[in-house]
Amino acid sequence: MSSTFLRRGTALVAVAVLALAGCSDDGGNTSSSSGYETPGASATPSGNTATPGVPATFATNATTCTPVEGSESKLVSAATLGGDLGTTPTITVDASYEVPDEGEVATLCTGDGPVLEEGSVATYLSRAVTIADGTELYVATAPGYMSVAKGELDQGALAGLTVGTRFAVTFANDGTPAVQVFELVDVLTQDKFVTDAKVSDAGLPTVDAPQGKKPTVTLPEGGLATTAPGVTRVVLEEGDGDVVKQTDTIKAFYLGVNGSDGEEFDSSWTRGDEPSEFPLTGVIQGWTHGLEGLKVGTTVMLIIPPALGYGASPSSELATETLVFVVTIDSVVAAE
Structure with missing residues (x-):
């Protein structure tokens, strides 16, 4: 007999697009790439859940986040970031931006910290707000953690990104379009x-x-x-x-x-x-x-x-x- 407490959880961003769009399963559990269930509710806050509190700060060795230029992403053009690195970021999105049916994921700026390698664990801060008026749906009051895998960002894979990088996910939010911004603030490598x-x-x-x-x-x-x-x-x-x-x-x-x-x-x-x-x-x-x-x-x-x-x-x-x-x-x- 085994304990559900010990089962490995999902990588948060691997379910971000689906969970934030309200596509979690009925039981609230998500499955990891290894096929093991995660105890508790979805690993990503839904658009209907508010977590009040003071935004988190975290010691980070990133000093700058360089805006992405020349991107064809409409989200990159419409988004404006705020907040110092190492503090839960703020974000506003031009109200004329239309969220695609499948949502959109885009890197907004690139940090100058260490590169995230496959198999490491990334620490992140996050905030979710509505696009129309900036109503806060979720704010990180403590750093969260996600496993780093290879692949595409819109599938939750983070390998190759750098500490300090900020990226965003837009989602329909049951008819009230919203955006969630993430900052990668640290990485724990396997040798540590x-x-x-x-x-x-x-x-x-x-x-x-x-x-x-x-x-x-x-x-x-x-x-x-x-x-x-x-x-x-x-x-x-x-x-x-x-x-x-x-x-x-x-x-x-x-x-x-x-x-x-x-x-x-x-x-x-x-x-x-x-x-x-x-x-x-x-x-x-x-x-x-x-x-x-x-x-x-x-x-x-x-x-x-x-x-x-x-x-x-x-x-x-x-x-x-x-x-x-x-x-x-x-x-x-x-x-x-």
């Missing part, structure tokens, strides 16, 4: 996905993991504070079995708690004394990369930031949480 740490390192949770029993996690006084951009991995007990690969399906015992308050949100132990089974290509990236290279029998603590957890699913209750997992790898079910 995992940082190994020691039990004695300051600022980390402590774990009591008796063999064969449900572990307990105690957060440090004042809460969890970690600066690692990727997964912080602490091996609590090293096993002596086969080495786990990303393509393996494994069985594992695990406990997951919120990094903010230590509250448990998922555990294999609540379903009995048998380990849960997962293909590591179908779970959150914090597990995929955090368990790779470990041996069967190992018990490990994984501290997973939103970028490698549920940040790509803003509707998830865990979208902004740093997650703490204690995992014991029981066996490899299928190796590839």
Whole structure:
């Protein structure tokens, strides 16, 4: 038995055009390119959903965003951007602009930050407004996350774009045409996905993991504070079995708690004394990369930031949480 909490979410922009046009499925779930469901509602805000709050800011190493020139896109000509880089952008679109039936996607300016490579994770800020009068439908109050894939932008593929780039999507919005603008503010590359740490390192949770029993996690006084951009991995007990690969399906015992308050949100132990089974290509990236290279029998603590957890699913209750997992790898079910 597996947990829906661990299933890998969709790349947000991969469903942006469809979801913003109101074409999500009846259950509110979307499917990733890997075929695994995303828990919760659509990963992209719909035109009927307002999220009030203060727009987000984010540290970005982009310094400029150069306007696109010579584009045949009507959206590029009609759109006007505002706001400093690293702040949720503003956008207005000339009211004479007519949204195509299928919507339109266009890059409005090109950032001077690092190039997004396939397999990395991009951080974005976003805002959606109506075209006629600028009524706010959605504003990012915290950075979101999306996987980077190759392909065309209108299909949600971001590889080749640069940090600082801003692009927009127009959509019908049930008869009230609207536009959503995105800014790519950072990128997490695969070589930064995992940082190994020691039990004695300051600022980390402590774990009591008796063999064969449900572990307990105690957060440090004042809460969890970690600066690692990727997964912080602490091996609590090293096993002596086969080495786990990303393509393996494994069985594992695990406990997951919120990094903010230590509250448990998922555990294999609540379903009995048998380990849960997962293909590591179908779970959150914090597990995929955090368990790779470990041996069967190992018990490990994984501290997973939103970028490698549920940040790509803003509707998830865990979208902004740093997650703490204690995992014991029981066996490899299928190796590839």
